[in-house]
Amino acid sequence: MLGLLPLGTANDLARTLHLPTRLDAACEVVARGHVVDVDLGRAGGRGFVNVASAGLSVGVTEALDPGLKRRLGPAAYGVALLRAYRHHTPFTATLELDGGGATLRWDDLLQVAVANGRHHGGGATASPTAGIDDGLLDVYAIRAAPVREHVRIARALRDGSFVAHRAVEHVTARAVRLTTDPATPLNLDGEVVGRTPAEFTVDRNAVHVLVPAGTTAARWDGTRTAP
Template sequence: MTKAMLVVNPSSGKEKAEGYVDKAEKTLLKRFDEVEVKRTEKGGDATDFASHAAEQNFDAVIAMGGDGTLNEVINGLSIHESRPAFGFIPLGTVNDLARSTGIPLKPKKAIKMLETAVLRPMDVGKIEEHFFMNVLAVGMIAQAVDQVSVEQKTKFGSIAYFVEGLKAFNRHELLQFKLDYDEGNFDGDAALVVAGLTNSVGGMENWAPDAEIDDGLLHVFVLTKLGLFDAAGMLPQLVKGTLKNSDGVEYVQTKHLKIDASGEDLSVNVDGDPGPALPVEIKVFPSHLNLFVPEGGKKKKSFFKAF
């Protein structure tokens, strides 16, 4: 007998989640013998539910929510030896994992996709004691993104990030960073360090076109200049998918990373939410989870059918 858990954050996606629960449950019942629906009430619930599902040998945990909820579910699953398959119905503002895998951004379509979805291995990162699925960012702009409140996101969606990001350009001072990666180190001034597992970062799908969700690598970008003028110069490269070649950008691929910075008390933005303070150690767990992705997606060789 197969069992799936549907973890719903009713506050996510401008509080529209509830309207999709019935449809999602019915769709999952086409694939699984039993579906348990769990609604979160506060931060931490989604992690506890997912962890419980792993302990109870559920076959799959499907998250319905924004990146915060997805990150929590990944944390609940990743600590276990035996991990249920992971799926999600995106409801938030950014949804880089959906953008990177062809999972529809529209909830109705994402639910429909689950009927025929296949499993694909995905890497998970670990920063200190916390797992992540998309991206880490450190610098003044990342600090600014941390200032966006849940209320602002619910009301204004991605515009809230944009406004806070623009404000931060006024104080884009360079910081003294020290990075250690597999094949070297960086010791110098930078405005922003971004380390991603996915090709899409902050909703920008061409950020790191080389990145695959199962390549076992962190794609690290060190932006050594980042005034409004420099950012405008990088824009065409970002559109073309060649950001790594931009003037003022250092790019490395690595499995391990240490980040430190002197001066400011900086914390790391993890998958769009505030995370631990520097210094931090980061490690990739290759193909740690199996993710439901659209049938016939981009990279067929590592897809497999289950349930």
């Protein structure tokens, strides 16, 4: 069973699970909260709770030096994003969904992301319907476009409505095989590990975690009664 304290820079998993940001209130949840089970994403043999991505997000992670995070907190993500954006080279992604049920090819991409959870990157929302216990991966890709269009997309990241923009592709699947041209590093929950091609799956109800009473972020689907 996992109890979370919001001590990170972005706290995206805590945000997904509706955990309080005050440390004393979060400790109260650990002591008296109730248990839910959430999904765990898999990129090959590596687990992730929030998102796996390729493209711009890797450049953002590489630009997020510890000093910048200490000085600016969550605002450091915006600064790192601007730095990475200036040097990004578009790429192509091919996705095989659900074991070959469909194959998609997306060209001229800024980023492709495979989300297990709802929030990532300091509060961005993967889609309006994304959830951490729905057994699905939300996959989105942002195409290269004029700067003004990317600004519009950025403004809609908070609520996930950016997936409706014409420069964005969005699908859901239970399994995804991702190939990129050229091959590119992968960012798993803020750590650059592995490269494409990669296969993504979902382990249902894999992590038991304490959350505030009344949260709608996840529920208990196990076979025993949660304490």
